[in-house]
Amino acid sequence: MNSLTEIAGVLRNSRKVILCGHVMPDGDCLGSVAALGAALEQMGKDVTLASPDPVPEIYGFLPVMGKFLIGEKPLSGEYDTFIILDCSVPERLGKLKSLLERDMVFVNIDHHKGPGDFAGYNYIDDSAAATGEIVMDLIDLLNAGITGDIAVSLYVALSTDTGSFQYENTTPGTLKKAARLMEAGIHSTWININLYEERPLVILRVMEKALENMEISPCGKVAWTSIDKSTLNSMAARDEHTDGLINIVRTIKGVEIAIFFREITSGKFKVSFRSKSRVDVRLLAGKFGGGGHVRASGCVLEGDVDGIKKMVVAAALKEI
Amino acid sequence: MNSLTEIAGVLRNSRKVILCGHVMPDGDCLGSVAALGAALEQMGKDVTLASPDPVPEIYGFLPVMGKFLIGEKPLSGEYDTFIILDCSVPERLGKLKSLLERDMVFVNIDHHKGPGDFAGYNYIDDSAAATGEIVMDLIDLLNAGITGDIAVSLYVALSTDTGSFQYENTTPGTLKKAARLMEAGIHSTWININLYEERPLVILRVMEKALENMEISPCGKVAWTSIDKSTLNSMAARDEHTDGLINIVRTIKGVEIAIFFREITSGKFKVSFRSKSRVDVRLLAGKFGGGGHVRASGCVLEGDVDGIKKMVVAAALKEI
The missing domain is CATH 3.90.1640.10 (inorganic pyrophosphatase (n-terminal core))
Structure with missing residues (x-):
């Protein structure tokens, strides 16, 4: 150097x-x-x-x-x-x-x-x-x-x-x-x-929907939410309007892993992971063919949304 | 001094x-x-x-x-x-x-x-x-x-x-x-x-409700939302759980004045004001017997919620 x-x-x-x-x-x-x-x-x-x-x-x-x-x-x-x-x-x-x-x-x-x-x-x-x-x-x-x-x-x-x-x-x-x-x-x-402080109104409308869909595990350490393609289309929301939503989920007290399921095309989901201070979510994404950083990672999965959520949340709970 | x-x-x-x-x-x-x-x-x-x-x-x-x-x-x-x-x-x-x-x-x-x-x-x-x-x-x-x-x-x-x-x-x-x-x-x-990044879950539930109640003026420069006492009670939310919600409203692109109406007791409302970069909301709050800072102020008003909203939003629009 x-x-x-x-x-x-x-x-x-x-x-x-x-x-x-x-x-x-x-x-x-x-x-x-x-x-x-x-x-x-x-x-x-x-x-x-x-x-x-x-x-x-x-x-x-x-x-x-x-x-x-x-x-x-x-x-x-x-x-x-x-x-x-x-x-x-x-x-x-x-x-x-x-x-x-x-x-x-x-x-x-x-x-x-x-x-x-x-x-x-x-x-x-x-x-x-x-x-x-x-x-x-x-x-x-x-x-x-x-x-x-x-x-x-x-x-x-x-x-x-x-x-x-x-x-x-x-x-x-x-x-x-x-x-x-x-x-x-x-x-x-x-x-x-x-x-x-200059966010298009549609970002707050998408945020409302994400909060409505938000779920948290009984132990309180994993929280997740999702947005489907038809909802985004009905709001004329672009992919960039979902940026940062996962961080809101991560800010819940006690939550270590936040997950965001965004439908890209029918039945195909971008799954994003964030951790607060302990879990290496790069390894978690890796289990599903994805990658990224220690605190921020992602993967793409296809199938039924409920099945995908169940599988991914179960894997996240194993990391806790 | x-x-x-x-x-x-x-x-x-x-x-x-x-x-x-x-x-x-x-x-x-x-x-x-x-x-x-x-x-x-x-x-x-x-x-x-x-x-x-x-x-x-x-x-x-x-x-x-x-x-x-x-x-x-x-x-x-x-x-x-x-x-x-x-x-x-x-x-x-x-x-x-x-x-x-x-x-x-x-x-x-x-x-x-x-x-x-x-x-x-x-x-x-x-x-x-x-x-x-x-x-x-x-x-x-x-x-x-x-x-x-x-x-x-x-x-x-x-x-x-x-x-x-x-x-x-x-x-x-x-x-x-x-x-x-x-x-x-x-x-x-x-x-x-x-x-x-350690917010009680109830804050996000209150946020969801505030986003649901959010309105914006036709000119796009004034946006407001409200929470009534019964909603807060039903969520076991305390006053402190509404802190900062008004800032979300202010982050909408084009919005100069954000207003938050929170019911303190039946028919009595804490009205908070935030401005982005031009309007002195201390003067706005002053019109209703309140005070504060140039960019953050508040007042307390009693009466019918719709009447209060109409009056306060009209006063805010005059400041634009």
Whole structure:
């Protein structure tokens, strides 16, 4: 691994830079790309912001998101440096992975634990709550100023990857960085409203239905709910409108495993798992051919909804 | 108004101190009472922690909450100093208001805008995100140490009154204070799980009902919901189980004012207001004899529920 000072040295010598995050982009990778890109522009570099997948609607309030080249579009350009942000493995570059076959300098900056040394220059710090934290330190090393635009992008990165400074990854340093970003003159209320308080009405209607369908095991440690396709259709709800519903189930006192059954097509269900603090739900999903992380995983099952629920809940109860 | 240094001087001379927050206590008043109480105990004072109403179950994870004397119980004690925290008016002291008739020193510390000069010594700072922020400065002035117990109480105060550092009242100073509390060695993940991810099942059942009763104005800028007493009784739900429901209504895209009508006793309603970013709902509550903050206020109204809703929603629409 290289030091962040070495990375800064490499970037000072770059001229035509492309920056990219991972597939299915989130606030941390988009904010990190936008912030570091703006800093390099300040330094007179020719900068291209890229993303293998489109920017989700929720980040549309940030003007800079309109500057991202999406999918294979950036492949037609010529660059001397490729900065890869928040990607644990090259596969997470999706359509832009082929850039790694070109003859240029590769810089990989990430906070995910893993091998992470796939580029020429690598800086991985899994104690950082977000890649945005590392980018902020790097911008300081580059002696670029934290402008208002950069501060907004970095605040989005920090806030979204820490669940608004609630998750385990949040450190005193994270909060101090957020304080400094606020001092740079950002309107954090405007950012937070756009990130957390502008939900389409249909999300609350789907939530009502999910609460109505919610069940809990006699021991109180497993809770689950479901939404069928016809209900979603009748509300003109899209899949993205069910995002986060499972977290509501997890917030029940005493519940360790939350499960959400969402009908994708008739008789085919996306089953999502979340655990609070003990159970490894990656193993649970694995029993049904799925996978994921320790606290968040999923699988796809086909059949009769009641049969699927019975089988999956029984397996979850065995993990308790 | 007095300076915080003057307040510190008064407290240095106190011997038998009672501290109390407001009726229907929240994380800020409970955390502030607990933290300042612990600091004064460090200084060798005889300290009584009090609350006019019981401590909500959600704060039960904090061992110090078991030390609070509830309702009229503390009235049998003798004190030389009464510290009132987070109470905008004496009426918010509920069953403990009669303490103000005694012959002792009264100290009032608050972050709510208002007359606020009802005590002998008053310190009001409405730029503070939480009364806990003022208490933290005061503890520093008293040269008492921020112990682990004090840090936990203050973190609860700051986090709950800022919606986990999201609301408009959050300043760079709030985040720096939270960072310092983390550095004092608190386990913030444990606090956050207990505050936000251990909700009694009944809260989700009340939420389901509130979503079912939710209405939105044709312009989409005002949304409201209600819960009647018989529904709450049938679920064995207490008042505290309706806390935060209004915030869900506010998160609807396009909604500027959220209103929640909760029946306290037959025909008597607590009406709560929240605004997103423009409307001063303190003025709105003021029209009905209530008060509060710019973004969060409330009042109490008696009469027919439909009539009250019509009147209040019409007044809210006028503010848009």
